[in-house]
């Protein structure tokens with residue numbers, strides 16, 4: 001029987017807003033691609049045990065965002081993932097994202113991506129803001145901030161992988177994304193440094 005720790009429960013409760021259930025299905029599909037069908041089933045069963053019934057959830061439904069927080073905590077524990085493992089799931093899920101479909105359709109530049117970051121965030125989240133606060137093409141670096149959003153450290157690792165994949169897709173170069181400030185580490189916002197070759 002899957003159980004959250006007290007701390008995990010508190011983080012789930014503190015994460016406000018709604019989310020497009022599509023992100024849940026993309027993440028589960030990512031898990032299946034990396035770890036196989038059986039592991040996906042284990043994650044779905046643990047979600048059920050924790051009180052999140054996925055079978056009743058439509059593909060385009062609007063759900064509380066903390067369902068997603070719960071999924072990220074559950075997959076980390078059930079699949080025994082380290083930070084890199086969670087990033088990998090983020091990357092795999094990003095391949096299926098709205099944003100990547102948009103990017104591939106319009107062959108966007110990094111500038112367009114930067115300008116549309118928050119619109120892309122809004123496709124999934126109705127709460128929080130995603131803003132690119134620094135973008136330096138010469139130095140090959142950008143800083144993105146997620147404000148007004150709680151989550152869980154597993155969500156931060158997931159976003160690192162997710163952002164890495166999206167920027168990689170647009171640039172076609174090796175990308176690294178690491179969080180440099182985080183509310184879980186005493187910071188004000190989730191701040192991500194993205195660098196590329």
Ligand SMILES: [Zn+2]
Pocket residue numbers: 153156179181182183184189190191
């Ligand atoms: Zn964070």
